[in-house]
Amino acid sequence: MxxxxxxxxxxxxxxxxxxxxxxxGPMASSHPPNFQAxxxxxxxxxxWLAEDDGExxxxxxxxxxxxxxxxxxxxxxxxxxxxxxxxxxxxxxxAHAQMRGASIKALITFAFNNVSQGLYISHGxxxxxxxxxxxxxxxxxxxxxxxxxxxxxxLTAKTARFDELARIDVxxxxxxxxKHHRYLLGDxxxxxxxxxxxxxxxxxxxISDGHIGPLAVRRPDAMGCAFATxxxxxxxxxSQTISAFLPGASESVLKAATDHGMRITFPMLLMSSxxxxxxxxxxxxxxxxx
Ligand SMILES: CC(C)(COP(=O)(O)OP(=O)(O)OC[C@H]1O[C@@H](n2cnc3c(N)ncnc32)[C@H](O)[C@@H]1OP(=O)(O)O)[C@@H](O)C(=O)NCCC(=O)NCCS
Numbered sequence: 001m002x003x004x005x006x007x008x009x010x011x012x013x014x015x016x017x018x019x020x021x022x023x024x025g026p027m028a029s030s031h032p033p034n035f036q037a038x039x040x041x042x043x044x045x046x047x048w049l050a051e052d053d054g055e056x057x058x059x060x061x062x063x064x065x066x067x068x069x070x071x072x073x074x075x076x077x078x079x080x081x082x083x084x085x086x087x088x089x090x091x092x093x094x095a096h097a098q099m100r101g102a103s104i105k106a107l108i109t110f111a112f113n114n115v116s117q118g119l120y121i122s123h124g125x126x127x128x129x130x131x132x133x134x135x136x137x138x139x140x141x142x143x144x145x146x147x148x149x150x151x152x153x154x155l156t157a158k159t160a161r162f163d164e165l166a167r168i169d170v171x172x173x174x175x176x177x178x179k180h181h182r183y184l185l186g187d188x189x190x191x192x193x194x195x196x197x198x199x200x201x202x203x204x205x206x207i208s209d210g211h212i213g214p215l216a217v218r219r220p221d222a223m224g225c226a227f228a229t230x231x232x233x234x235x236x237x238x239s240q241t242i243s244a245f246l247p248g249a250s251e252s253v254l255k256a257a258t259d260h261g262m263r264i265t266f267p268m269l270l271m272s273s274x275x276x277x278x279x280x281x282x283x284x285x286x287x288x289x290x
Pocket of ligand 1: 014015018073074075076077080081082083084085086087088107108109110113114115116117118119120122
């Protein structure tokens with residue numbers, strides 16, 4: 001647990017060195033490593049440090065839900081990259097997938113990082129589609145909002161129907177993620193909601209500090225309306241900026257984002273060992289949570 005904060009500093013430094021070098025400016029800032037700590041308690045085999053003489057120089061973190069192994073982070077200190085450390089950490093992380101019997105391997109990386117993409121391709125993970133991080137100032141969004149067509153109802157750990165959430169996840173992602181719903185519902189900074197059309201529950205969404213995601217719907221034709229409904233909710237909070245991660249596979253959500261004045265801030269990329277999930281039915285939370 002004590003290592004996680006130092007590991008997060010490496011991750012932030014490594015992301016910002018890359019995004020600044022590629023002309024996007026700094027992207028990351030330090031946060032309490034809550035999801036890392038949750039994953040460490042849940043399945044410690046998924047977290048690995050590279051150390052040299054007691055100093056942390058690299059970090060790999062993966063989690064598993066059912067068949068799915070997901071690489072949440074793989075980072076090497078900027079001054080130690082290109083020396084085989086990423087390759088070694090990735091081997092450790094793959095051993096975690098094998099140990100847990102996960103048949104799908106996936107991750108989200110930077111669309112502008114040739115090194116990470118080349119590294120993953122050489123290990124059998126291939127590009128599937130872009131994922132765009134988008135954002136809009138709340139004031140600008142407010143001018144474009146129509147009356148929401150769907151309704152949000154608050155989710156709590158006590159009242160949540162985890163079997164229903166699991167069915168939505170299986171149809172959107174191929175795997176249930178009950179432990180991750182419990183993690184989000186235990187996070188006081190995040191609001192969880194089910195999405196309703198009349199009396200039918202058509203999906204769920206989590207919103208924290210103006211950021212929308214994960215959001216999942218039972219059927220892709222509900223995605224555009226579900227996202228617009230989440231935008232309406234987020235626009236009524238105090239957050240100055242409203243943001244989300246949108247799969248390039250969902251035309252309706254990309255159109256809804258553009259219609260609401262959202263701009264692409266960072267292009268990312270989904271890579272996986274094979275096709276999985278319906279990416280017109282799911283918006284990731286971030287590249288680590290998926
Ligand atoms: C991506 C990262 C973790 C790799 O770690 P690393 O220690 O630098 O990687 P290694 O030296 O072990 O391996 C580099 C591999 O990248 C690949 N690579 C490098 N340049 C490449 C290029 N131009 N085209 C294709 N592949 C390339 C090769 O597979 C190479 O391995 P090889 O030399 O054995 O062929 C590290 O560079 C990093 O932290 N980058 C910034 C943050 C980041 O993008 N992290 C990934 C987030 S998902």
